[in-house]
Amino acid sequence: MMPRRTENGLQTTEISLQLVELLVEYDGATLGELADKTDLARSTIHTHLQTLAHYGYVVRENNIYRVGLKLHHLGDYARKQNEVYDIAKRIVTDLADETELEVDFTVEENGRTVALYDATSYSDTPSFLVDGRLFHMHNTASGKAILAEYPETRVEEILDQWGLPDETEQTVTTRDELFADLERVRERGYAINDEEAIEGLWAVSKVVKDQLGRVRGSLNVCGPTYIRTAKREKVIVSQLDEKIRAFEQSITEQL
Numbered sequence: 001m002m003p004r005r006t007e008n009g010l011q012t013t014e015i016s017l018q019l020v021e022l023l024v025e026y027d028g029a030t031l032g033e034l035a036d037k038t039d040l041a042r043s044t045i046h047t048h049l050q051t052l053a054h055y056g057y058v059v060r061e062n063n064i065y066r067v068g069l070k071l072h073h074l075g076d077y078a079r080k081q082n083e084v085y086d087i088a089k090r091i092v093t094d095l096a097d098e099t100e101l102e103v104d105f106t107v108e109e110n111g112r113t114v115a116l117y118d119a120t121s122y123s124d125t126p127s128f129l130v131d132g133r134l135f136h137m138h139n140t141a142s143g144k145a146i147l148a149e150y151p152e153t154r155v156e157e158i159l160d161q162w163g164l165p166d167e168t169e170q171t172v173t174t175r176d177e178l179f180a181d182l183e184r185v186r187e188r189g190y191a192i193n194d195e196e197a198i199e200g201l202w203a204v205s206k207v208v209k210d211q212l213g214r215v216r217g218s219l220n221v222c223g224p225t226y227i228r229t230a231k232r233e234k235v236i237v238s239q240l241d242e243k244i245r246a247f248e249q250s251i252t253e254q255l
Helices: 011-025 031-037 042-054 070-081 085-099 141-147 152-162 175-188 230-254
Strands: 058-061 064-067 102-109 112-120 191-194 201-209 215-224
Touching: 011 031, 011 042, 011 058, 011 064, 031 042, 042 058, 070 085, 085 102, 085 112, 085 215, 085 230, 102 141, 112 141, 141 175, 141 191, 141 201, 141 215, 152 175, 175 191, 201 230, 215 230
Parallel strands: none
Antiparallel strands: 058 064, 102 112, 102 215, 191 201, 201 215
């Protein structure tokens, strides 16, 4: 889902960014397909694509435009610029080894969540996370764990920007339901995702804070729903608690 256009945004920049996001959403597209999906003239689209291609952000293969690998370089650079990246890499790897499940550390940016680092040692299970994929916050354990720590005004801003799209039959799609769920997260001390974003995915998440009490992200354990039991959930929460204490101690020592 595309964010609503900003009131004061530069139109030419917004068009270029919209085209890049459409190329990602549709896994590449022809000039004609992009024209059909937007209200832009083919000549306008062509000019923007040519400019993006000149700078390496878009490539053309047999009349199909795709995003360029330069974006991978920029994304990798952005991840490693995060102050807690090295800590996250170490903690996530250790927790993945201990749980034998998929583990990631997620941060919020512009009202969406993205895995800063992801690891799995459970070879029988496919990775549910696509490196760098943006997720909505209302239907992920990582997002709900973070939202539960935010003031209501910030939560409302995020919902105004992105809405509550229903990605599975289990997705919460009303604000009243979401706020009730966030209250349960606060009472429980951790967030759960039960097939709300991806069918077959179960996840448990807790936030990580710095010494000033600011949310730096969430530490998350996920796996297939068929392995979920109350006993396993209790064990995972205990493992998360231990790693989060180590994470937050490392932040205090480093920053």
